Amino acid sequence: MKNWLQSVALALSLLISQAGAQTPSTPAAAGQTATAIFAGGCFWCVEADFDKVPGVLSAQSGYTGGKTANPTYQTVSAGSTGHTEAVRLTYDPRIVSYAVLLDFFWHHIDPTVKDRQFCDTGNQYRSAIYYNSPAQKAVIEASKAAILKSGVLKEIHTEIAPASTFYPAEDYHQDYYNKNPLRYKYYRLTCGRDSRVAEVWGTKN
Incomplete structure (x- = not known):
């Protein structure tokens, strides 16, 4: 698995360069931050996972992807807003790249199911990646293609x-x-999040 991840990371770096995205040869300026938005089921869990990643400055739980203005937990959990439970990351691109965050996200969710994640079912718990730029979109599409090709x-x-x-x-x-x-620990355990991730990816996180 480690060797496979290294190969994917190398392939992604080449694709990012071809797409014109920022590369290590053009580092971010001091103090510059970037954002990334991921939905992977329960936002408590996604937030907790990303808080462990060096270079992530903050992880904020929220709602996005729908059309209802000013949603609340009650309206989103009812499944009628079109929004997902999501997490917005603020990170330092000098420490961690978007490609690394994306790879981390893939390996902490179950991408093989639709409109659910683990014990939580419904459109509001669908997994999603929301891109902020054409460069991010290119990285996402290349990453998805590499996983399927593997x-x-x-x-x-x-x-x-x-x-x-x-x-x-x-x-x-x-x-x-x-x-x-x-x-939180009781919920995460009984929801079977970590055991399912290990089953899907054939590894332990």
Whole structure:
């Protein structure tokens, strides 16, 4: 698995260069940050996972991808807004690249299912990647193609769409895994998130 990931990373770096995206030869200026938006089911879990990644400055839970203005947890969880539970990352591109964040995301979700993630079902729990620029879109499409070509996954249902308005979730959802560690750990365990990820990818995170 490690060797495969290294090969994918190399292939992606070449594709990014061809697409005209930022490469290590053109580093980000000091103090410059970038954003990335991912939806992978329960935003508590996605936020907790990305908070462990060096270079991620903040991870904010919220709602995006739908058309309803000013959604709430109640309206989104009812499944009528079109929004997903998502996480917006602010990161330092001098420390971690978008391609690395994307690869991390793939390997912490189940891309093989539609309109669900683990124990949570419904369109609001679909996995999705929301791109902020043509360069990000190119990286996403190249990454998806590389995974399918590798044969590790036979299908990917993760939505790829342009970023739209991101609505921060209520305060009690932010940093939930630290505020309510016992409830969070119980939820994550009983939902089977980590065991399913290991099954899908054939590895342990």
